Amino acid sequence: MNQMANMSGAHALIEALKRQEVKVIFGITGGAIMPVYDVLYDDTDVRHILCRHEQCAAHAADGYARASGKPGICMSTSGPGATNLVTGIANAYMDSSPVIALTGQVSTYAPNSSYMIGRDAFQEADIIGITTPITKYNIQVTKAAEIPKVVKTAFHIATSGRPGPVLIDLPKDVQTNCAEMDFSEKIQLRGYKPQYNPHPLQVEKAAESLVNAEKPLILAGGGVTSSNAFQELLQLAELLMAPVATTLMGKGSFPENHPLSLGNIGMHGTRSANQLILEADVLLAVGTRFSDRSTGNLDSFCPNAKIIHIDIDSAEIGKNVDIDIPIVADAKRTLIAIFGLLLNQLKKRKDSVWSRRVKEVKEQLQNNLPNGEGKGLKPKDLLIELRKILPEDTIVTTEVGQNQMWAALHYQVLKPRTFISSGGLGTMGFGFPAALGAKVACPDRPVLDIAGDGSFIMTEQDLACSVMENIPVTVIVLNNSVLGMPAQWQRLFYNRRYSAVNLGHVPDFVKLAEAYGAKGARVESQEAFSRIVRDALRSDVTTVIDVPISSEENVFPIIPPGRGLNDMAVG
Amino acid sequence: MKNQKAHIIAAIVEHKPGVLYSVSNMFRRRGFNIDSITVGPSEQEDLARMTITVKGEDKTLEQVIKQMNKLIEVVKVSRLDPENIVTREMALIKVHVSKTEARSDIIDYVEVFRGRVIDVSPETLMAEITGTSDKIDAFIELMKTFGIREIARTGITALSRGLKSVRIEE
Numbered sequence: 037m038n039q040m041a042n043m044s045g046a047h048a049l050i051e052a053l054k055r056q057e058v059k060v061i062f063g064i065t066g067g068a069i070m071p072v073y074d075v076l077y078d079d080t081d082v083r084h085i086l087c088r089h090e091q092c093a094a095h096a097a098d099g100y101a102r103a104s105g106k107p108g109i110c111m112s113t114s115g116p117g118a119t120n121l122v123t124g125i126a127n128a129y130m131d132s133s134p135v136i137a138l139t140g141q142v143s144t145y146a147p148n149s150s151y152m153i154g155r156d157a158f159q160e161a162d163i164i165g166i167t168t169p170i171t172k173y174n175i176q177v178t179k180a181a182e183i184p185k186v187v188k189t190a191f192h193i194a195t196s197g198r199p200g201p202v203l204i205d206l207p208k209d210v211q212t213n214c215a216e217m218d219f220s221e222k223i224q225l226r227g228y229k230p231q232y233n234p235h236p237l238q239v240e241k242a243a244e245s246l247v248n249a250e251k252p253l254i255l256a257g258g259g260v261t262s263s264n265a266f267q268e269l270l271q272l273a274e275l276l277m278a279p280v281a282t283t284l285m286g287k288g289s290f291p292e293n294h295p296l297s298l299g300n301i302g303m304h305g306t307r308s309a310n311q312l313i314l315e316a317d318v319l320l321a322v323g324t325r326f327s328d329r330s331t332g333n334l335d336s337f338c339p340n341a342k343i344i345h346i347d348i349d350s351a352e353i354g355k356n357v358d359i360d361i362p363i364v365a366d367a368k369r370t371l372i373a374i375f376g377l378l379l380n381q382l383k384k385r386k387d388s389v390w391s392r393r394v395k396e397v398k399e400q401l402q403n404n405l406p407n408g409e410g411k412g413l414k415p416k417d418l419l420i421e422l423r424k425i426l427p428e429d430t431i432v433t434t435e436v437g438q439n440q441m442w443a444a445l446h447y448q449v450l451k452p453r454t455f456i457s458s459g460g461l462g463t464m465g466f467g468f469p470a471a472l473g474a475k476v477a478c479p480d481r482p483v484l485d486i487a488g489d490g491s492f493i494m495t496e497q498d499l500a501c502s503v504m505e506n507i508p509v510t511v512i513v514l515n516n517s518v519l520g521m522p523a524q525w526q527r528l529f530y531n532r533r534y535s536a537v538n539l540g541h542v543p544d545f546v547k548l549a550e551a552y553g554a555k556g557a558r559v560e561s562q563e564a565f566s567r568i569v570r571d572a573l574r575s576d577v578t579t580v581i582d583v584p585i586s587s588e589e590n591v592f593p594i595i596p597p598g599r600g601l602n603d604m605a606v607g
Numbered sequence: 608m609k610n611q612k613a614h615i616i617a618a619i620v621e622h623k624p625g626v627l628y629s630v631s632n633m634f635r636r637r638g639f640n641i642d643s644i645t646v647g648p649s650e651q652e653d654l655a656r657m658t659i660t661v662k663g664e665d666k667t668l669e670q671v672i673k674q675m676n677k678l679i680e681v682v683k684v685s686r687l688d689p690e691n692i693v694t695r696e697m698a699l700i701k702v703h704v705s706k707t708e709a710r711s712d713i714i715d716y717v718e719v720f721r722g723r724v725i726d727v728s729p730e731t732l733m734a735e736i737t738g739t740s741d742k743i744d745a746f747i748e749l750m751k752t753f754g755i756r757e758i759a760r761t762g763i764t765a766l767s768r769g770l771k772s773v774r775i776e777e
Contacts, residue, residue: 168629169636173679193679226775227621227682351673354666 039220045180046071046211049138052187054081055219058109060100060476061085061138062093066113067159069140071211085476085505090117092469092498094124097135099473101128102456103431103483105264107194108473111138115159118205119166123463125201126170130460131285132258134199136190137171139163143209144178153207163205172200177207181215189223197230198349199262230348234365234373241361242320242344243377249318249342251390252278255301255330258285258459259323259347265368266290266452269322272375275382277391278320281309283330284444286323288455292448295395302330303595304441307401310593310601312394316341323347323367326356327460336600346370412586415439415514418565419446419486422512425569429454430482431474435467435491438520441591443486465494471509472502482573484510490519490539492580499552502578510572511580516587517541524590528605529597549580558582611662613642615687615694615765616672617773621680622648622655629678630657639663639671643696643762654682654775658764685773687765694765697737699725700747703754704732713753720746731756 043051049072053061060083065073076084087093090112097108112121118139128135142157153160164176173193177186183206190202246252254276260269266289273280273296280290281298290297299306301313313319319341324330331337334357344361345353353362363370385391419442426432432447433456434440440457449455456474458466471485485492492513502509516523519537526534546556554577559565565583572579592607620626627646634641642660649656661671668686675684704710710732717724717734720742726733736746740763747758767773 164625165628168625168632225679228679349677351670351677353673355670355673 040216040218042214042216044071044075044212044214045177045183045206046075048180048183048215048217049187049206049211050075050079050082051217052184052219053109056107056187056191059083061109061111062087062096062100062473063111063138064088064090064093064113064117066117066140068114068142068208069111069117069138069206069211071208072111072138072140072206085501085507087469087501088497089495090120091123091465092472092495092501094121094135094137095127095463095466095469095495096473096476097137098124098128098131098133098466099433099456099470100477101133101135101473102470103453103474104477105453106477107134107136107191109136109138113140113159114142114163115161117159118163119161122166122170125167125203127458127461127463127466128201129170129172131458132199132262133201134194135201136194137201137203139203139205140211141176141205141207144207145209163203167203170201171203174203174205176205177210179215180210180213181217183210184217184219185221185223188221189225192223193225193228197228198259231350231364232348232366232369234346234363234370236373238361238363239370239373239377242363243374243381245318245342245344245361246276246320246374246378247381249276251315251317251393252276253313253316253319253341254278254280255283255313255319255321255324256280256286256289257283257322257324259367260286260289261452262323263348263367264452265322265371268368268371268375270294272371272378275375275378275384277385277388279312279394281305281313283324283327283459284457285459287444287457288449288452291450293450296391298394298398300444301601303332303597304445304591304593305595305601306445307593307604307606308397310595310604311397311401313338314602315393319343321345322371325352328356331357331601332595332603333598333600336602413559413562413565413583415442415585415589416446417562418514418583419443421562421566422569423448425566426484426573427482430484431456431471431478433457433467433471433474433483433485435485435487436462436464437488437491438516438524438589438591439486439488439491439514441521442514445591447486464491466491468492468495468509468511469498471511472498472507475507475509482510484512487511487513488520489513489515489517489545492545493543496548499549499554499578499580503553506576508576508578510569511578512569513545513580513582514585515545515582516585516589518587520587520589521591523587527588527590528594545580545582549578553577555579556582558584560584611664613660613662614668615689615692615763616659616661616675617685617687617765618657618659618675618681619649619654619683619773619775620657621682622653623680626655626680627657629680630675633674633678634671637670637674639667645762645764649774651775656773658762660763682775683773687767687773691768691771692765693768694739694763695737696740696743696761696763697735698743698747698758698760699733699735700750700755701731701733701757702750703730703756705730709753713750716746716749722746
């Protein structure tokens with residue numbers, strides 16, 4: 037197609053999306069977005085996946101984005117369609133995921149009619165007002181001719197710098213109006229220029245501290261994944277002989293079977309990570325925002341360390357933790373620059389005093405993480421077993437709560453972008469639709485959701501989407517029949533006063549799966565678990581595996597809320 | 608509250624609908640307090656200028672500026688150096704005037720403050736005062752003895768002295 041053409045706003049939208057190489061849209065139609073769906077009816081290039089709730093569409097787009105590294109697209113109608121996207125958008129915002137949300141809106145103006153923006157028309161919601169604090173950028177299109185430029189701008193903002201969700205609100209008349217569309221128009225953003233290259237002086241300072249460090253430790257966050265800096269992180273860690281701890285968002289940025297890997301830090305971090313970070317003399321933090329769940333009480337976080345912080349978002353520097361050497365830049369470019377300087381000054385070693393200490397701590401602490409007290413199948417054993425069963429490139433998503441923290445603690449992630457979890461917002465119901473999105477992005481790889489019964493039930497209706505759209509994934513429901521994490525807190529901090537956490541044994545997840553045309557299976561033993569998971573991976577339809585576990589099972593270690601990393605309870 | 612200095616921030620923003628909302632919403636959600644905010648066109652047609660007064664420690668101010676910079680529609684943000692700026696605020700003050708002597712006293716005060724009387728009625732008098740916020744506070748304090756009916760203040764607006772500027776070079 038030429039750069040100029042006369043067409044409707046809806047046609048221009050789809051054309052502009054194709055120019056951004058969009059292949060898939062997750063969504064649900066409705067009154068105010070029907071002109072766009074009418075265009076999709078004839079379109080053979082863009083696959084539309086009909087979700088059963090807009091929240092799932094947003095999470096699926098998020099899962100697609102995290103698995104592929106490309107923006108994920110979700111779409112809904114105005115009003116309730118748009119507000120149902122909100123949880124998914126907030127989730128993408130907290131975890132810096134490039135999601136593009138397209139929402140229908142009531143018309144800006146319709147002659148002799150009251151259906152106009154601002155008049156409380158049917159299914160009108162101020163989605164721009166609602167999503168301003170949870171999007172990187174949002175915009176309501178007021179003229180059809182603006183669509184090509186708006187789409188270009190949205191993709192640029194969502195995917196550059198620190199990625200994040202962008203919402204485009206499309207009034208119905210803007211979709212139907214025809215205009216001369218110019219697809220060649222350049223975008224201009226005077227107020228947005230991400231800083232990719234690190235300042236050479238800051239890189240020198242960082243390199244100098246690292247050369248002189250006796251006990252350097254690297255803390256890797258989600259920014260390593262966003263900038264695809266896995267290789268660079270690995271080579272720097274090996275040169276420095278520096279152990280690597282990750283935040284929940286950073287899990288997967290460093291192979292967890294590597295001798296220098298410590299696993300996660302934080303509230304449910306590993307004992308070795310939380311121990312060694314307290315001993316470090318230089319902390320190199322890469323693409324992390326020092327969330328409260330990672331740092332614990334700030335007064336006892338890294339008391340002796342000089343802190344180097346690399347982040348592309350300057351507002352993250354000094355927001356939570358005081359920084360000695362800030363570097364506002366892309367993680368990958370900065371790690372390359374630091375490595376370049378260190379290579380001249382450090383020799384590759386087999387080991388060091390510090391690396392022997394790391395090994396010692398890992399042997400002492402890592403391997404004796406306690407199993408829970410409850411009877412029956414143990415989440416820890418199941419997750420360790422799972423690692424043996426699953427191919428390395430399997431994408432694992434999680435729900436939120438105990439299931440998620442068990443997975444973070446016990447399931448080793450070996451490859452980048454193969455662990456997808458709701459880190460910042462902690463959205464129950466995220467894992468299953470995110471798995472669907474990941475499977476659409478990577479159809480040749482197994483995708484598996486580690487779930488709890490409480491979370492899975494929040495979005496299980498999209499089993500219908502998974503069956504109808506042929507998106508086979510595996511859901512493992514660690515079913516303790518309670519809202520497990522609140523129950524654990526009530527057990528530990530509220531005198532076992534179990535307030536509103538009992539879910540009963542409802543529903544029967546096997547029957548539930550079958551009702552949707554998916555497969556259901558119940559696991560009663562560790563042997564059966566392995567066999568059933570293997571079957572599920574080969575299945576061409578989604579399998580829900582119900583794994584009854586004790587409701588008394590705890591996640592340990594835990595840093596009690598408000599306490600520091602030195603205050604770990606292990607059981 | 609220690610070290611809660613008032614800082615004046617000047618921001619050049621895209622002159623578009625919704626920008627004031629983005630900025631004020633960011634302040635609200637992050638718990639920053641706006642003492643006053645003034646918005647108007649800048650020397651460039653498609654850019655507007657905001658002058659915001661914020662109270663807080665230096666660390667808070669740093670976060671305010673960084674978080675403002677992060678907004679896509681905000682093109683430039685600077686804290687104005689308090690040693691090197693001119694600040695002005697304008698206020699309209701409507702006072703009850705029952706007695707004739709009071710009326711002439713008020714007019715004298717307005718003159719001392721280099722203000723102007725801009726409306727009179729049998730029961731009221733309206734004065735316009737321009738100056739620093741302290742000067743306006745002082746004038747309002749004086750007027751309290753007469754009985755204030757209404758006050759409208761613009762909030763602080765400010766520019767750096769000399770060549771130092773917060774502007775976008777074209």
